[in-house]
Amino acid sequence: MRNSFTGLVDYPTALQLVLACAGKRSDQAENVPLSHSNGRIAAQDVLAVSDRPVADISAMDGYAFAHSAMAAAPAGLRVVGQKVAGDMPSVLKMGEAQGILTGARIPPGADCVMAGERMQLDPQTECVRPLHALAEQGANIRRKGEEFTRGTCLIRRGQALDWRHIALLASQNVQQVAVVRPLRIAVVANGAELAADAPDARADSNTPMLAALLASAGAEVETHVVSSDDADQLRAVLCSAWEHSDMLVTTGGISVGDTDNVLDVLKELGAGVLFRGVKIRPGKPLSILEQDGKLAFCLPGNPGASAVCALVFLLPYLRSVMGDAHAPVLISGTVDFELVPACDTTHFVPVFCQSDGLGWRISLLPTVGASDIIVLTRANALLRVDPHAPVIAGQTRWVLPLHIN
Ligand SMILES: Nc1nc2c(c(=O)[nH]1)N[C@H]1C(S)=C(S)[C@@H](COP(=O)(O)OP(=O)(O)OC[C@H]3O[C@@H](n4cnc5c(N)ncnc54)[C@H](O)[C@@H]3O)O[C@H]1N2
Numbered sequence: 001m002r003n004s005f006t007g008l009v010d011y012p013t014a015l016q017l018v019l020a021c022a023g024k025r026s027d028q029a030e031n032v033p034l035s036h037s038n039g040r041i042a043a044q045d046v047l048a049v050s051d052r053p054v055a056d057i058s059a060m061d062g063y064a065f066a067h068s069a070m071a072a073a074p075a076g077l078r079v080v081g082q083k084v085a086g087d088m089p090s091v092l093k094m095g096e097a098q099g100i101l102t103g104a105r106i107p108p109g110a111d112c113v114m115a116g117e118r119m120q121l122d123p124q125t126e127c128v129r130p131l132h133a134l135a136e137q138g139a140n141i142r143r144k145g146e147e148f149t150r151g152t153c154l155i156r157r158g159q160a161l162d163w164r165h166i167a168l169l170a171s172q173n174v175q176q177v178a179v180v181r182p183l184r185i186a187v188v189a190n191g192a193e194l195a196a197d198a199p200d201a202r203a204d205s206n207t208p209m210l211a212a213l214l215a216s217a218g219a220e221v222e223t224h225v226v227s228s229d230d231a232d233q234l235r236a237v238l239c240s241a242w243e244h245s246d247m248l249v250t251t252g253g254i255s256v257g258d259t260d261n262v263l264d265v266l267k268e269l270g271a272g273v274l275f276r277g278v279k280i281r282p283g284k285p286l287s288i289l290e291q292d293g294k295l296a297f298c299l300p301g302n303p304g305a306s307a308v309c310a311l312v313f314l315l316p317y318l319r320s321v322m323g324d325a326h327a328p329v330l331i332s333g334t335v336d337f338e339l340v341p342a343c344d345t346t347h348f349v350p351v352f353c354q355s356d357g358l359g360w361r362i363s364l365l366p367t368v369g370a371s372d373i374i375v376l377t378r379a380n381a382l383l384r385v386d387p388h389a390p391v392i393a394g395q396t397r398w399v400l401p402l403h404i405n
């Protein structure tokens with residue numbers, strides 16, 4: 001058989017080799033409007049330009065006054081107007097209280113705020129006093145800078161931005177954010193069965209799958225389908241795709257069959273083999289080639305194998321290159337099944353996690369193996385089973401959720 005799998009590497013070695021190639025891209029930044037920054041990776045630290053709150057402000061709708069003055073005035077203090085958020089305050093004189101709404105600045109001279117419903121306003125005298133007990137000095141005042149002060153690091157470089165960071169940056173009037181330029185990835189499927197007029201035509205599900213997965217991880221993806229087993233046609237597409245992108249992802253044509261041309265064509269184009277085949281299931285044929293710092297991830301054609309390789313190799317590589325500082329969040333639960341992995345092989349098993357009230361219960365799903373596409377929609381996580389670490393019912397194990405997090 002051509003290009004047989006003679007030097008398979010194990011999973012940890014393969015991942016290490018891949019990540020060692022991940023030169024950081026976080027220096028390649030572009031500015032985008034804040035409203036377009038959702039899901040992007042921050043390319044720089046962002047520091048606060050002002051304190052939050054910017055001044056002492058009221059936490060309640062009510063009255064602001066000097067605590068000592070109120071304590072010494074049984075009939076209360078005369079109310080002079082009301083300030084709302086957005087107003088500048090006026091100085092409070094001796095014997096005065098001021099109506100104040102939540103968020104408005106505390107007037108100089110006041111050191112206490114009480115909620116309106118805890119106070120009584122005498123319409124005759126226009127004086128206000130506590131209905132019951134006087135609040136403590138300083139009550140209901142949000143202090144200038146109590147949340148953060150100017151210069152505080154709000155966002156660290158490498159942070160994947162989402163709605164929370166957008167709110168924080170908007171609160172500082174940030175209009176533009178420096179984010180990491182997306183990686184341009186060319187995804188190339190190949191195989192004669194992908195031609196619509198093939199005698200036994202098959203639909204291409206891998207390029208839409210990979211395009212969606214990679215795009216949701218922040219890449220800019222273009223897809224190509226070489227619907228033949230012709231090496232020259234494949235060479236032409238791979239050559240141009242590689243030239244016009246930051247990295248290449250192929251799917252199919254990487255095993256040992258007579259029409260599996262991807263490895264030879266990439267070698268002819270000058271690429272060197274980082275590794276050929278990994279001791280994983282599914283996904284054994286995964287091969288990675290490199291040329292001038294650009295990688296070609298050659299994924300197997302079987303959809304389940306292609307998906308697993310993308311999840312456990314491609315996405316970690318992408319995160320590392322994009323400078324995403326955060327590892328995906330795994331969840332732990334109790335397994336309710338047994339599984340003995342094949343010797344020397346790391347298995348990636350689709351599982352279903354459901355809450356049993358106390359934690360997650362992890363169940364195995366029936367699957368027909370590497371070609372299985374429906375199981376990925378029934379599963380919600382992937383369980384890694386290393387050789388010599390069989391799954392025993394009742395164990396606590398960590399799983400990788402299948403939606404990107
Ligand atoms: N003699 C051996 N045969 C095979 C081996 C082996 O070690 N020795 N490995 C098997 C394993 S494991 C896998 S996985 C497959 C992978 O083969 P390829 O990557 O070369 O993929 P193809 O042969 O092109 O296709 C396999 C299968 O996947 C379907 N496919 C291909 N492309 C797509 C696509 N874009 N969308 C949806 N489905 C696709 C294709 O129709 C085939 O059914 O090799 C085993 N063989």
Ligand code: MOO
Pocket residue numbers: 280281282283284285300302304305370371
């Ligand atoms: O690796 Mo293949 O993915 O098992 O069929």
